[in-house]
Amino acid sequence: MIGPGVRSFLAAVLPALALIGWFVHRDLIAPGPAVMLVAAIAGGSLYAVRRRVKAEKAALDRLNRMAEEAEAQAEALRYKASVADRIVSSLPDPLLFLDRRRRVVRANRGAERLLDKNLVGRDIGEGLRHPDLLAAVDRALAGQGAQQVEVALPGPPPATFIARIEPVEPPPARRAAEEGGEPDQAVLLVDLQDVTALIRSEQMRVDFVANVSHELRTPLTSLTGFIETLRGPARDDAAARDKFLAIMQEQSERMFRLINDLLSLSRIELDEHSRPTEPVDLAEILEGVRGMLAMKAEQRGAVLTFAPPDEFQPVVRGDADQLTQVFLNLVDNAIKYGGRGTEVSVQVRARDSRRLAVDVRDQGAGIPAEHIPRLTERFYRVDAARSRELGGTGLGLAIVKHIVNRHRGRLSITSREGEGSCFTVTLPLAAEARREAAAPRTPQRRATG
């Protein structure tokens, strides 16, 4: 077989030789047949050259297509790698990839936030000094498979993680190279799952059940005790019977209040995520609360002062019953914990063009600063005995907090020992009231009492 190179060479040279041959022997060969011969040779050669060009073009096209496919595959791989990269980076759990020498090969943003920005290239023990975790990493590196340990970090703030350590299979080509080469390939994945909130809520659930049981047990014990006394030693003692029955009534009312508060709390929690939509005028709500508590205030010698805003109508989107409950609880507390004969004032003001604030202020003994952040926890009381004596359940502020949350508002507490406390509820104004708060109208009404 003649190769394609030789064929092209012959295609060019043969017609030229034929032409030279005829020129040299032009006295022997007539020009007509010579021209035909040269033309035939040139035609054949041209045909061969064209076929070759065509074949080479087809081969070139094939190569181009293969190159394009390879480029597309490389692009798809690059895209997949960058997606995987972004996923790993944005996963909330701190993730660390380690090589065979326990060095960090890669750390996502969560890990950098939790531990250190410059972890890559360093031993994991430099960022996470936790003996159990390091021992588990060593076990996984020694081929003992996936490991799981609880890791408590002192913080601040303190946090608890479940660390899952999973072996990562390196790709086969790398595996072979790794046998003798430098081990910089990720072989372990350390996933730190934050379980702090989970542990805290489990603890809260356990505490809550214990607290409810305790709160119900105390009045029940007292009721059973009095029933026994009334059926035994005090059976015929009319004076003692009246006294005991009064205490028993008080204890049953306490249990009733507690159960009512527990039921409201669970109802409020159920719809905490659905924002109320009805327009509610807080001036009317506060007027109602004043009516409900007027007698109690009088009994305790407290002076109630209500000041609705002059400049705008305090309308919010809300649940009227729940908002009544909020201010009943706050004003009731102010009456309970405010000193005898002092003033309890409720003032509504525009916080800014979008929000209003209601301040419930008393002149009581105040609250020590260390207790303030915990007051809205269920059953948290500064002085449990005093709260019980005043008929408190320890759930009032927890109820307030949940209702205010449902209304996308905020409860803030300020207090000065010896001077009194101020509980402020901030709520978003309804759209129609926002315009008024932004451009205050001329004072029209003022209702205090």
Ligand code: ADP
């Ligand atoms: P309680 O039924 O005990 O009043 P709350 O949840 O309403 O329960 O309040 C929790 C605790 O917060 C109270 O026991 C009390 O110690 C404290 N507290 C609430 N309001 C006031 C206030 N106005 N002044 C002083 N202490 C208050």
